[in-house]
Amino acid sequence: MSTAEKRAEPESADAGIRVYNTLTRRKEVFQTIEPGLVRMYVCGVTPYDSAHVGHGMSLTAFDIIRRYLEHRGYEVRHIQNFTDIDDKIIDRAKAAGIDPDALTDGFIAEWHNQSRALNVLPATHYPRATEEVGSIVAMVQGLIDRGHAYPVDGDVYFRVRAFPGYGKLSHRELDDLLSGARIEVDERKDDPLDFALWKAAKSGEPNWPSPWGPGRPGWHIECSAMSSTYLGGQIDIHGGGADLIFPHHENEIAQSEAFLGVEPFARYWLHNGLVRTGQEKMSKSLGNFARLKEIVDRGLGPAFRLMVLQSHYRAPVTYTEEGLLAADRGLARLRAAADPRATGSSGVDDEVASTIHDGALDALATSTDCRFHDAMDDDFNAPEALAALFDLARAINRARGEGQSSEQVEPARETLVTLAGVLGLDLENQAQSTAVEAAPFIDLLLEVREALRQRREWELSDLIRDELGKLEVLVEDTASGATWTRRRG
Known part of the structure; x- marks a missing residue:
């Protein structure tokens, strides 16, 4: 058994992991509501088009986090939603002359295919907004009953000023929000900051029955209702892209805490950095995105995962073709070191030889294991963990070059393969290439x-x-x- 496999056996549920909490703006010791169980909700996509690499980064980043938590002995109940009713979906379906369900079904199937190509573990549940309207209506009615929402002409709005903690995630004051934002004036609303929980039906658009008349859910309430339905009240981790902090996640907090009477709704708010092309955020609306499908179709899904691992999940990433190809070459080097069939050439200098004799490679494998776990325990610092793996891979290749046998190299090789697997890198799945x-x-x-x-x-x-x-x-x-x-x- 390798050092890494021994380390993976958890001593206790809360094993010293520290996470950066957007809510408090500091790193905190990770402690779950129920020992050994992580309730994690991660915002999914709006399936009106093919996913771009920004979506792929968020998907991969939270898969890495989940994998490490499971490696540490936690059971992770992971919910990832699909917002499958939205203005963009309706407009795109009309333009294509198809039913909105047909549009979203196709892109959701594509999303699952791409997730598999990126070696992303399937979520525990993938709720769709259109299939959860009953629980959404019940939550909206509950907010009305508690004085936090009000109906107007078939719409229902959340009363922002009735929730005293509004702004605590984005660290904004209400008056600053009012003066600093362009807010469409609607005389029917009690306050310009109030946001829609339920939207009255428009002619020709999908709608569902409700106590306020036919309509459809607002964007923010969908996630609050689905989180409550599938994870039950307070949760441990809520994740998503940094661009969702305001208004989406801010509104989720207001809705969920007002409805549940529990604070905080989520103990830890984790947000991944955004992918950029040049100085701009990559997005469909800006038209500057690279489709995830193009990467997957080229067989570069594993290289994309490695590229994501090279940056801390909270840091912004500039996506380039050169960076993706460099990650592919790095993956080839890791796989070369992990290949049990590999042999090296003889003849290295004395300095290199001194690092691989007398059990030094085994010692390096042990220290790599410690370095890896220390890095990942520190807010899932994947770049540092990955650097430790590359150092070990280089040492393995040097040892082979010095003529060490496969048996001598095997413990270090097993450590490399096992730790890479924790990050979702399958090094033993060798590509059919001499490279x-x-x-x-x-x-x-x-x-x-x-x-x-x-x-x-x-x-x-x-x-x-x-x-x-x-x-x-x-x-x-x-x-x-x-x-x-x-x-x-």
């Missing part, structure tokens, strides 16, 4: 090729590129140097 085993040698060849190019020996330089191409390795020259990636069939 996996040959990654270090390809890098060396490209260094030689660059030296040839500096000396203007174009014929030899092109020969290396062409011969690598025959081995399913594509070489591309960029302003920052040559890069390579594996060809997919």
Whole structure:
């Protein structure tokens, strides 16, 4: 049994994990409501179009968090919703001449396919807003009964000033919200800040019966109702993108705490950073997004996961094609080290040799395990955990190069594979490509090729590129140097 496998056996439920809580703006010791059980709700997508890489980042980031919590011995009840009724869905369905359900069904199926390609664990439940209207109507009625909401002409609005804690997640004052935002004036509302819980039906749009007349749910109330239905009152973790902090998550807190009479509604609010292209957030509305489907169709789902792991989940990420291909090459190096069939060449210098003799590799595997868990215990610091794995992979390759046997290398290799698996990286699922085993040698060849190019020996330089191409390795020259990636069939 590897060091990592031994460490994965939990000593207790709350094993010293600290998480950054957006609500309090500080790191806190993670303690669940019920020992050993994590109730986690993560906002899903509005399926009116194909998902972009920003959605993929959030999906992957919370999968990594969930995987680590399960590795630490928790049971995780994970709810991820689909907002399958929305103005954008209605407009897109009308433009396409199809029923809204047909539109959303197609994109939801695509989402599940892409989730599998990213090696994302399935959620415990995937509730859809259109299938939860009964519980949504009951929550809206409960808020009216408690004086926190009021009906007007078939609409129902949440009375923001009746909830004293409004603004505590986004750390905004009500008066600042009123003066600093462009709010559409509706004379029917008690206050311009009040937001819709239920929207009266419009001609030709999907609608459901309610005590206030036919209509459909507002966006914010859907998540509050589905969280309550599937997780039951107070929850441990509520997650989503940083762009949801206000108004969506702020409104969720107001609705849920006003209805449940429990504070806080969610103990820990976790938000992933946004993906950017240049200086702008990636979004469908801005039209600057890269579709997740394009990455998956190229077979680069595992590389995308590695790219997500290279940044802390709370940090913004700038997405580039170069970054994705670099992650793919990094994955090839990890897989080369994890390959039990791999053998190295003899002959390394004394300094390297001294690091791999006398049980040093086993000692490094043990320290890697500690470094990995310390990093992940610290607000799921995946970049530091990943760096520890790359250090171990390099040491494994050096040990093989010195001539250590497979038996000598095996404990460290097992540690590498096990810890990578905690992050959702399947290193033993080797791609059908020479590049996996040959990654270090390809890098060396490209260094030689660059030296040839500096000396203007174009014929030899092109020969290396062409011969690598025959081995399913594509070489591309960029302003920052040559890069390579594996060809997919």
